[in-house]
Amino acid sequence: MKPNDVSTTFSRPESFKRRFREFKELTIKSILFICAASSVLITFGVVWTLLSEAWPFFKEVSLLNFLFDNEWTPLFENPQYGILNLVSGTFLTTIIALIVAIPMGTITAVFLSEYASNSAREILKPILELLAAVPTVVYGYFALLFVTPLLQKIFSDLSSFNALSAGLVMGIMIIPYISSLSEDAMRAVPLHLREGSLALGASKLQTSFKVIVPAAFSGIASAYILGISRALGETMVVAIAAGLQPKISLNPLESAQTLTAYIVQVSQGDLPQGSVGYRTIYVCGVVLLLFTFIFNLIGARIKSKMEIKYK
Amino acid sequence: MVNSKAQSNIKKAEVINLTFAYTDKNVINSISMPIFQNNITALIGPSGCGKTTLLRCFNRMHDLYGDVRYNGEIKLYPDNINILGREIDPIEVRMKIGMVFQKPNPFPKSIYENISYGLKIRGIKKKSYLDDKVEDSLKKAGLWNEVSDRLHKSAGALSGGQQQRVCIARALATEPDLLLLDEPTSALDPIGAAHIEELVTELKKTVTILMVTHNLHQAARTADYTAFMYLGDLIEFGESSQIFTNPKEQKTENYITGRFG
Amino acid sequence: MNQLGETSQMKQRIESLKRQDSYFWILGLMTLVFVLVILLSLIIDMALSGWTRISLDFFLSFPSRFPEKAGILSAWVGSLCVVFVTAMISIPLGVASGIYLEEYSKKNIWTKIIEINILNLAGIPSITYGLMALGIFVYQFRLGQSILTAGLTLGLLVLPIIIVTTREAIRTIPSHIREASYSLGATRWQTIWNHILPYSSGGILTGVVIALSRAIGETAPLITVGALTFIAFLPTPPVLAVPPFVSAGWLLDPYTVMPIQMFNWVSRPQEQFHVNAAATGLVLLAMTLILNAAAIFVRYRFRKKYKW
Numbered sequence: 001m002k003p004n005d006v007s008t009t010f011s012r013p014e015s016f017k018r019r020f021r022e023f024k025e026l027t028i029k030s031i032l033f034i035c036a037a038s039s040v041l042i043t044f045g046v047v048w049t050l051l052s053e054a055w056p057f058f059k060e061v062s063l064l065n066f067l068f069d070n071e072w073t074p075l076f077e078n079p080q081y082g083i084l085n086l087v088s089g090t091f092l093t094t095i096i097a098l099i100v101a102i103p104m105g106t107i108t109a110v111f112l113s114e115y116a117s118n119s120a121r122e123i124l125k126p127i128l129e130l131l132a133a134v135p136t137v138v139y140g141y142f143a144l145l146f147v148t149p150l151l152q153k154i155f156s157d158l159s160s161f162n163a164l165s166a167g168l169v170m171g172i173m174i175i176p177y178i179s180s181l182s183e184d185a186m187r188a189v190p191l192h193l194r195e196g197s198l199a200l201g202a203s204k205l206q207t208s209f210k211v212i213v214p215a216a217f218s219g220i221a222s223a224y225i226l227g228i229s230r231a232l233g234e235t236m237v238v239a240i241a242a243g244l245q246p247k248i249s250l251n252p253l254e255s256a257q258t259l260t261a262y263i264v265q266v267s268q269g270d271l272p273q274g275s276v277g278y279r280t281i282y283v284c285g286v287v288l289l290l291f292t293f294i295f296n297l298i299g300a301r302i303k304s305k306m307e308i309k310y311k
Numbered sequence: 312m313v314n315s316k317a318q319s320n321i322k323k324a325e326v327i328n329l330t331f332a333y334t335d336k337n338v339i340n341s342i343s344m345p346i347f348q349n350n351i352t353a354l355i356g357p358s359g360c361g362k363t364t365l366l367r368c369f370n371r372m373h374d375l376y377g378d379v380r381y382n383g384e385i386k387l388y389p390d391n392i393n394i395l396g397r398e399i400d401p402i403e404v405r406m407k408i409g410m411v412f413q414k415p416n417p418f419p420k421s422i423y424e425n426i427s428y429g430l431k432i433r434g435i436k437k438k439s440y441l442d443d444k445v446e447d448s449l450k451k452a453g454l455w456n457e458v459s460d461r462l463h464k465s466a467g468a469l470s471g472g473q474q475q476r477v478c479i480a481r482a483l484a485t486e487p488d489l490l491l492l493d494e495p496t497s498a499l500d501p502i503g504a505a506h507i508e509e510l511v512t513e514l515k516k517t518v519t520i521l522m523v524t525h526n527l528h529q530a531a532r533t534a535d536y537t538a539f540m541y542l543g544d545l546i547e548f549g550e551s552s553q554i555f556t557n558p559k560e561q562k563t564e565n566y567i568t569g570r571f572g
Numbered sequence: 573m574n575q576l577g578e579t580s581q582m583k584q585r586i587e588s589l590k591r592q593d594s595y596f597w598i599l600g601l602m603t604l605v606f607v608l609v610i611l612l613s614l615i616i617d618m619a620l621s622g623w624t625r626i627s628l629d630f631f632l633s634f635p636s637r638f639p640e641k642a643g644i645l646s647a648w649v650g651s652l653c654v655v656f657v658t659a660m661i662s663i664p665l666g667v668a669s670g671i672y673l674e675e676y677s678k679k680n681i682w683t684k685i686i687e688i689n690i691l692n693l694a695g696i697p698s699i700t701y702g703l704m705a706l707g708i709f710v711y712q713f714r715l716g717q718s719i720l721t722a723g724l725t726l727g728l729l730v731l732p733i734i735i736v737t738t739r740e741a742i743r744t745i746p747s748h749i750r751e752a753s754y755s756l757g758a759t760r761w762q763t764i765w766n767h768i769l770p771y772s773s774g775g776i777l778t779g780v781v782i783a784l785s786r787a788i789g790e791t792a793p794l795i796t797v798g799a800l801t802f803i804a805f806l807p808t809p810p811v812l813a814v815p816p817f818v819s820a821g822w823l824l825d826p827y828t829v830m831p832i833q834m835f836n837w838v839s840r841p842q843e844q845f846h847v848n849a850a851a852t853g854l855v856l857l858a859m860t861l862i863l864n865a866a867a868i869f870v871r872y873r874f875r876k877k878y879k880w
Contacts, residue, residue: 050704126864428753
């Protein structure tokens with residue numbers, strides 16, 4: 001017969017069976033919601049920790065010193081706190097990286113999206129993904145022990161720790177981020193736009209750069225922003241290959257220390273929690289986050305401007 | 312061929328002054344019509360007339376997509392309950408009213424798992440009972456002979472018409488009071504479609520059927536009653552034999568004769 | 573006369589456009605080849621330097637002052653423990669978040685906040701996670717410089733990856749399958765448990781593999797939370813010979829991981845340690861390759877099984 005089969009009448013809202021079912025569903029929904037909301041907690045955690053640890057630093061060190069001191073020597077006898085020394089290192093390596101990554105990443109993306117055959121793409125994409133998957137410490141090794149000696153043959157006065165090798169390797173490392181996102185954006189451009197352009201007699205090159213790239217601009221801009229964030233935040237390559245001498249300089253042949261490499265240097269040591277020296281790593285973290293945030297904002301502004309222009 | 316005699320005059324369900332809106336736009340305007348037991352009622356009309364929307368009110372599918380408010384009632388007999396009522400659980404409505412969709416959508420699981428799913432979620436675990444039910448439903452769907460030896464193989468390997476029959480069997484397994492068919496043959500080839508039509512005609516002996524179709528000939532062939540809708544209004548309702556040979560409304564006649572579609 | 577002139581001008585233009593096209597094609601190809609060459613030289617260079625050190629001894633020895641005796645035993649065991657904790661944290665949280673965002677959430681401001689937040693997290697430099705973990709886990713929660721801290725840190729780091737891949741995997745499930753389940757009277761959770769999760773498990777698994785591959789290679793955040801570089805012992809074993817037969821003591825033990833060991837060795841001036849670093853790099857590369865290949869394989873298998 002029919003064991004505990006479909007009920008022949010509808011249950012009332014107060015019935016136990018119904019209440020239980022609704023309770024169960026609500027519980028599950030709540031648990032899942034808490035999980036999703038926890039990601040917001042992480043952001044709070046990051047911001048709160050950084051700010052609360054960095055803030056007391058500024059009670060001991062004036063902003064003027066912070067911005068205009070000549071050197072960054074917080075761990076020395078007469079500490080100086082000129083942050084520009086580290087900022088210079090970060091920017092130098094980042095710019096070198098972007099000079100490599102943005103053109104090569106974009107060309108790769110256009111090539112894969114518009115020129116390469118499907119089978120070629122199937123082979124080349126995983127290889128690029130592999131490039132992105134290599135641990136950064138391996139790239140650091142490569143920069144120090146392969147690229148630097150190689151470059152020293154060209155630039156004889158290249159110091160063994162220098163910003164150039166680190167920047168170049170960082171650039172290579174970032175190419176897959178830029179090319180992958182850009183290519184996705186380009187491939188999402190509807191076929192009829194391409195066909196329209198080609199039908200008018202435009203070459204593939206013209207079509208790619210005059211039609212596809214503007215249409216995919218939003219995605220491409222996101223890719224660039226991601227690349228910039230990656231370069232700013234990269235740690236191991238610069239810690240291994242760029243050196244530990246903070247200075248304000250744009251000479252890539254010399255050593256330089258970035259914000260991130262400094263944090264690593266201090267973390268390996270033994271600074272008492274709460275000391276000014278200890279707080280400097282948080283200050284660097286705040287500066288880093290600030291830059292990342294600013295670039296994201298700039299990127300978003302440019303994106304929305306371009307969208308208006310090209311829609 | 313037109314059905315000349317309705318089978319009964321007992322109402323299984325009734326729509327009473329139903330109005331339904333999607334974001335401020337009325338999609339269904341104050342419709343009232345009966346659904347007679349063990350009969351096939353067809354909903355016809357041009358695209359956008361609201362027939363599918365009306366169908367999906369019956370099993371509260373709209374509730375899945377946000378807070379909806381139904382004005383009016385759909386009453387189910389003999390319970391005499393308004394299934395659109397706020398205190399009624401849509402889950403229970405769907406347990407009593409089954410649906411078959413336009414595009415055959417068997418789960419990517421075995422045929423057995425597809426058909427027993429509706430029973431499993433009700434907590435029925437006894438294997439012998441499930442086995443019987445699966446066989447029974449497949450027989451009702453006219454598919455048992457073809458698949459009895461491959462019940463545990465994937466339903467996706469079947470042809471379109473067979474997949475649709477699996478979906479019908481799946482809906483029948485839970486012994487629904489009312490079966491909703493949303494253009495059940497429009498995605499099928501002519502032979503598959505013909506089989507389904509035959510099946511539906513057989514099925515009405517055991518279950519009441521409400522069917523949306525854009526194929527007028529199909530409605531004329533299989534349905535006992537037909538409702539013609541246009542832009543959210545119910546223009547005309549009656550026995551199919553009357554609607555298709557002697558429509559009362561001008562709009563109905565225009566639609567049936569193909570003056571607009 | 574005029575027409576002929578125009579035609580030849582057009583022809584010239586078309587020719588130059590075609591040439592441009594082929595130049596670009598060559599440029600694109602050369603770029604890709606260049607990238608490939610770089611990748612290969614990286615692998616070959618490390619292989620040439622480090623191959624000699626790869627041996628069973630290397631895997632079974634602790635680090636030492638003497639480069640020829642030094643090995644990565646504590647490092648790979650540490651990596652294993654840390655990745656395990658990372659998985660335990662990120663997988664449930666990530667999959668649950670993905671399910672909530674795809675199946676439950678409505679398009680309101682709270683959802684938008686959560687979504688923007690997840691995007692943000694993906695852009696934060698990884699070392700920042702280390703700084704946060706230092707303040708919160710190491711000091712505030714008093715978890716110290718332990719495996720648990722490391723696992724929590726990396727778990728939060730890779731969380732966005734898992735959330736995003738879970739969501740994408742769920743999105744590939746067509747709505748008519750959901751509707752079929754609901755139309756039979758299933759509750760939301762029944763639909764998720766019986767259909768959504770099984771059908772998206774391939775994509776989710778792919779995301780998990782990618783996330784863990786990332787976690788194995790992460791260095792900076794772990795340095796910040798105090799992974800030590802000279803560990804000549806293993807964490808407390810989780811299995812005991814006496815009741816209660818399992819122990820969670822290892823969670824609070826100090827540790828090191830492979831990328832940090834490699835970092836330590838490559839930072840030393842002595843060349844012999846560089847050989848060790850190269851060997852460790854090879855091991856890391858091999859793991860990365862294997863995991864990525866596994867991810868591709870899983871993706872392929874599941875795509876075959878569920879063809880919508």
